Amino acid sequence: MYPTYTFQQKLKLFSVILIPILITQLSMYAMNFFDTVMSGRAGAGDLAGVAIGSSLWVPISTGINGILLALSPIVAQLLGANQKKDVPEQVRQGIYLSILMALLVTVIGLFLIDPILNVMDLENHVRYIAKYYLIGIGTGIIPLFIFNLLRCYMDALGQTRTSMVIILLSLPLNILFNYVFIFGKFGVPALGGIGAGVASSLTYWFICGITLFIIARVHPFSEDRIFTSWHSPSLSTWIEQLKIGVPTGFSIFFEVSIFSAVTLFMSVYSTYTIAAHQAAINFASFLYMVPFSIALTLTIVVGYEVGAKRIRDAKVYAYMGISFGVFIAFVSGFILYAFDEPVARLYNTNPEVVELTTNFIFYAIFFQFADAFGAPLQGTLRGYKDVNITFIMSLISYWLIGLPSGWLLANFTALEAYGYWMGLIIGLSAGAVTLFFRLIYLQKRLLKQYSPTT
Incomplete structure (x- = not known):
């Protein structure tokens, strides 16, 4: 990371950080994409089981990883304020915290899997399939959380290409593991959808191991000597990280979990409907990795400028990222409209599933517009460390506006299952609008506060 003084310099730095993050996010989501596609090839029941399992796992994992994202603005602001000496201890305490949260999720999950699935x-x-998919993937929770924590550290340094290389190396391995465990190759029994969970777990262990080695041995990470001077867990440092991480994690959880809640509500419909819903949401979420990557980039560059008290520069980065997100929304919308049937056939060739999937994809065109606008706003606000109001807005927009309106439309109109997708559009749009007004207010306040130095 370094200061920028012209728009061209900012655009160059933004692109240098964004492109590896985008490739990393697309590759990480590709793992889930191939889990879903390859499970669908094993049968509609396996696809539906992975859909239900994912609907329970994804909001929990992304919510916890959202808590770990607190390290990005903390490190970015420390670098902007020329306080790099404080970075290693923040990383060590973050590792402690990630392990603790992984253990808590594992223990709680073991007690809740059966009760939750039994009420559906x-x-x-x-x-x-859903139960043992979750158990399989659960064996990789600890390395996954450690990797995500360390990735936040690497990315905040501006070294986003490192995490990109790690994920690119692991993606072919994940596909191979899926092939072996889903379809039963090389003497391994065919596990169907359950094999996707086992494959993901093995991949998490692989990427965590590589990351630990790189940080310990490779420049510039080895200069921080992260693993050579361990101290006892620090409750005060945990609290500092959790003050940012918990609201961030819950904001992400509220957004992601509304999709999972919709999947759970759809359990009253046919297996084909569940499978089609999962296929459509899986591909739309794959496209969402673009605005989400913009959000992660904005957290880093905005956090760096705010740490250096260059508030006007932070504002330029913010609107640069938001504009790019809106442009991506049009591109994604065209892809969804033009290639709906080919996309549907990637997941399942059953004619009924294909038809239902294309219908769901039509609705995805509209809610991804709100996502492409809202995600960069969230990333920008994280860079400012403004997370508490975002948390409240997310709760209201997604769970008090979006989900109830979807339920009403699904149960009291002719839309039926598609009503839930209308609810997604309403909730995501409400969230994006409120976050935009929050950003305008915050920028005006900070510009006034730091006007003597800007």
């Missing part, structure tokens, strides 16, 4: 109206085969 699922076919026995779908319930069985």
Whole structure:
């Protein structure tokens, strides 16, 4: 990371940081994409089981990883304020915290998997796949959380290409593991959708191991000597990280979990409907990795400028990222409209599933516009460390506006299952609008506060 003084310099630095993050996010989501596609090839029941399992796992994992994202603005602001000496201890305490949270999620999950699945109206085969998919993926929670914490550290230094290389190396391995465990190759029994969970867990262990080695041995990370001077866990440092991380994690959880809640509500519909919904949401979420990557980039560059008290420069970065997000929304919308049927056939070739999937994709065109606008706003506000108001807005927009309106439309109009997708559009749009006004207010306040030095 370094100061920039012209728009061209900012655009160059923004691109240098964004492109590796984008490739990393697309590659990471590609793992989930191939889990879903390859499970669908094993059968509609396996696809539905992975859909239910993912709907329970993804909001939890992304919410916890949202807490770990606190390290990015903390490190970025320390670098902007020329306080790099404080970075290593923040990383060490973050590792402690990530392990603790992984253990808590694992223990709680073991007690709640059966009760949650039992209250859902699922076919026995779908319930069985969902349960053991979750158990399989759960064996990789600890390395996953450690990797995500360390990735935040690497990215905040501006070294986003490192995490990109790690994920690019692991993606082919994940596909190979899926092939072996889903379809039963090389003497391994065919596990169907359950094999996707096992494959993901093994991949998490692989990427964590590589990351630990790079940080310990490779320049410039080795200069910080992260693993050579351990101290006892520091409650005060944990609290500092959690003050930023918990609201961030819950904001992300509220957004992601509304999609999972919709999937759970759809358990009353046919297995084909669940499978089609999962296929459509999976591909739309794959496209969402672009605005989400913009958000992660904005957290780093805005955080760096705010740490250096260059508030006007932070504002330029913010609107640069938001504009790019809006442009991406039009590109994504065209892709979804033009290639709906080919996309649907990637997941399942059953004619009924294909038709239902294309119908769901039509609605995805509209809610991804709100996502492409809202995600950069969230990333910008994280860079400012302004997370508490965002948390409240997310709760209201997604869970008090979006989900109830979807339920009403699904149960009291002819839209039925598609009503939930209308609810997604309403909730995401409300969230994006409120976050935009919050950003304008915050920028005006900080410009006034630091006007003597800007």
